Amino acid sequence: MKLIKFGKPGQEKPGVIIGDKRYDVSHLVKDYDEKFFSGDAIENLKAEIHTQNLPEVSQEERLGAPLARPSKIICVGLNYKDHAEETNAPIPQEPILFFKATSAIVGPNDDLIIPKNSVKTDWEVELAVVIGKKASYVSEENALEHVAGYVLHNDYSEREFQLERNGQWVKGKSCDTFAPIGPFIATPDEIEDIHNLRLWLKVNGEILQDGNTSNLIFNIPFVVSYISQFMTLLPGDVITTGTPAGVGLGQKPEPWYLKPGDIVELGIDGLGSSTQKVKAYDE
DSSP: OEEEEESSTTOOEEEEEETTEEEEOTTTOSOSSHHHHHTTHHHHHHHHHTTSOOOEEOTTSOEEOSSOOOSOEEEEESOBHHHHHHTTOOOOSSOEEEEEOGGGEEOTTSOEEEOTTOSOEEOOEEEEEEEOSOBSSOOTTTGGGGEEEEEEEEOOEEHHHHHTSSSOTHHHHOSTTOEEBOSOEEOGGGOSOTTSOEEEEEETTEEEEEEEGGGBSSOHHHHHHHHHTTSOBOTTOEEEOOOOSOOGGGOSSSOOOOOTTOEEEEEETTTEEEEEEEEEOOO
16 A cells, blocks of 8 residues: 555545555544554554545645654664765775654655755655554564554755764754655555665756665664664654765765756655755745
8 A cells, every 4th residue: 555645735635545646534534644554554444444434635736845854863874885885985894873853754745945055965865664553672583563654754954963963863864845855655565576676866856866675785684673672653753774886975076066957866765756846045
């Protein structure tokens, strides 16, 4: 099943994609939130939608992020060897973890706003995991039982804020619009092999990132289990699993970054694609 939310910002309703069509399920589901992901709501919704005459949603309707604001976004840094190498960072011996503010979440095709005083706004296509069952001290063998689904995420980063302004990476990761998520959450049965998915990103039509989840340093079960040793993962929480080589910071011969007017497109096999237009911060 593919879960979407549609409508104007702040007024999104839950929906599903069946085939190539979008349908409204707001009469069946209040929201894709912690309560929804924590119970049997996904299975109940799967059973319910086949007995209903669902209202169709226009393809012209805006898509929002396909879940309610979660309790946290946990990010895994430098989780592809080629990305660590391009940024001259050592290969991690354990996952590098940091947080991204949930206020950064926007819809998949909403504009990217370059932050005030930013000169190094960068892109990162990533596979994100949505937690479906509370997880604390979970074993690697049982980790996937705690996954509700998978979703496309662009982990935008302001490199000066992140690397040159002291402190943790969170400052460079949390600006408004820095977490476009979607277009949809795919439940695990939609994905044949989560560790063999192409992920790609273009800026102004030029392919800059072209990787595969087979190259993750720490795979999905390990990451879920590992994070659960340090904090409780709640239903609806998002884990974003790292980016392959090709970010602006790693461009040769010189790094370069986004500017107003640029178009960023990205996608992952089985998880759709998204597009963000880059705009300047407007006071």
